[in-house]
Amino acid sequence: MSTPSLLILPGDGIGPEVMAEVRKIIDWYGAKRDLAFEVSEDLVGGAAYDKHGTPLHDDTMARAQEVDAVLLGAVGGPKYDELDFSVKPERGLLRLRKEMDLFANLRPAQCFDALSHFSSLKQEVVAGLDIMIVRELTSGVYFGEPRGIFEEGNERVGINTQRYTESEIDRVARSAFELARKRGGKLCSMEKANVMESGILWREVVNRVGQDYPDVELSHMYADAGAMQLTRWPKQFDVIVTDNLFGDLLSDLAAMLTGSLGMLPSASLGAPMGNGRPKALYEPVHGSAPDIAGQGKANPIACILSFAMALRYSFDKGDEAARLERAVEEVLADGLRTADLLGEEGVAPVSTAEMGDAIVAKLEASL
Ligand code: IPM
Ligand code: MG
Numbered sequence: 001m002s003t004p005s006l007l008i009l010p011g012d013g014i015g016p017e018v019m020a021e022v023r024k025i026i027d028w029y030g031a032k033r034d035l036a037f038e039v040s041e042d043l044v045g046g047a048a049y050d051k052h053g054t055p056l057h058d059d060t061m062a063r064a065q066e067v068d069a070v071l072l073g074a075v076g077g078p079k080y081d082e083l084d085f086s087v088k089p090e091r092g093l094l095r096l097r098k099e100m101d102l103f104a105n106l107r108p109a110q111c112f113d114a115l116s117h118f119s120s121l122k123q124e125v126v127a128g129l130d131i132m133i134v135r136e137l138t139s140g141v142y143f144g145e146p147r148g149i150f151e152e153g154n155e156r157v158g159i160n161t162q163r164y165t166e167s168e169i170d171r172v173a174r175s176a177f178e179l180a181r182k183r184g185g186k187l188c189s190m191e192k193a194n195v196m197e198s199g200i201l202w203r204e205v206v207n208r209v210g211q212d213y214p215d216v217e218l219s220h221m222y223a224d225a226g227a228m229q230l231t232r233w234p235k236q237f238d239v240i241v242t243d244n245l246f247g248d249l250l251s252d253l254a255a256m257l258t259g260s261l262g263m264l265p266s267a268s269l270g271a272p273m274g275n276g277r278p279k280a281l282y283e284p285v286h287g288s289a290p291d292i293a294g295q296g297k298a299n300p301i302a303c304i305l306s307f308a309m310a311l312r313y314s315f316d317k318g319d320e321a322a323r324l325e326r327a328v329e330e331v332l333a334d335g336l337r338t339a340d341l342l343g344e345e346g347v348a349p350v351s352t353a354e355m356g357d358a359i360v361a362k363l364e365a366s367l
Helices: 015-032 046-052 058-066 089-099 113-118 166-182 195-209 221-233 246-255 301-311 318-333 352-365
Strands: 007-011 040-041 068-076 104-110 131-137 142-152 155-161 185-190 217-224 239-244 264-271 278-284
Touching: 007 046, 007 058, 015 058, 015 068, 015 142, 015 301, 015 352, 046 089, 046 131, 058 089, 068 089, 068 264, 089 278, 104 166, 104 246, 113 318, 131 166, 131 246, 166 185, 166 195, 166 239, 185 195, 185 221, 185 246, 195 217, 195 318, 221 239, 239 246, 264 301, 278 301, 301 318, 318 352
Parallel strands: 007 040, 007 068, 068 278, 131 239, 185 217, 185 239
Antiparallel strands: 104 131, 104 264, 142 155, 264 278
8 A cells, every 4th residue: 555645834923833743643643654655845824925925825725635634734924914815724624624525524513531621611511521523525515606796886885695406415424413413323413404504405305315314313403503502511512513604603613612722623525536535634723823823822732632633534544542641631631731831830831842742652661
């Protein structure tokens, strides 16, 4: 079998420093688990704009289409706030998602025992939380046409279009049912069928797909009520499937239940390629955090756990993914905290690199 290939796009802000820690983990797997990757690295976001005048060079896009998986750090920063919309750092990420057709975005929100007191909610509400949001990522209001700012009479009108085809709903629903089947067997679909036709169609198609998954318990919620239930009693959920925009909002909400955005990975998956692997991009849920960039304060765990998701979903190495997740749990149980996780008495923060090294040490100890 040929060596699997990884394209690393560190991006902006804290992206490069958290990705440097992921490189240590990748190297460890190559050296110690006979799991070598052919790694290449390139620019995305503001970093790509600075060099090429575009947030994603065509050559990088082409490379992303060829590799077995893409790992992305973060994009964006205040330096790019004034740029034209078409070349903003975020456009690079959105182009990757769209052209790779990464329609299923998996965003787990898991509460680590050692961190359950960090949540703004009561500990009993979040302790042991383990839910998965499946967000549709390539359609809906993010990409629907018409869109733009137009003249209308003597004023302007801003337009975006929520648009979903049956097949777009069908495929993301199937991904969510498959996941639910492997997890707790429950799926909750969220839309606004009470006010949106696209929501009515969404619910209808999800119900239809559900007939192929009689073993999964399916429920529906309006997305606003879903937001409320997520904060009231999040443990009622197992897998949630929802559209692009609601998924953007609900996944930030779910992420914060766990106490820190610095902990949460994501996987964006498309259709299987010739080798059976899905097209895939893995990235932390957190952003580029320009305020702390370059200071060694960033938490590398979300990015490291994104690589764990790559091991599981792209390379069929669920046992090695679990090994890495255990290593993360152990360093947290030992009391190691990056600056985003402070607040406990007498705990001094460790740096980004110290956290990465500690996780490598736990991997080593696992052998
Ligand atoms: C996310 C982010 C992106 C989105 C931005 C950076 C374009 O918020 O991945 O959730 O809105 O999808
Ligand atoms: Mg978001």
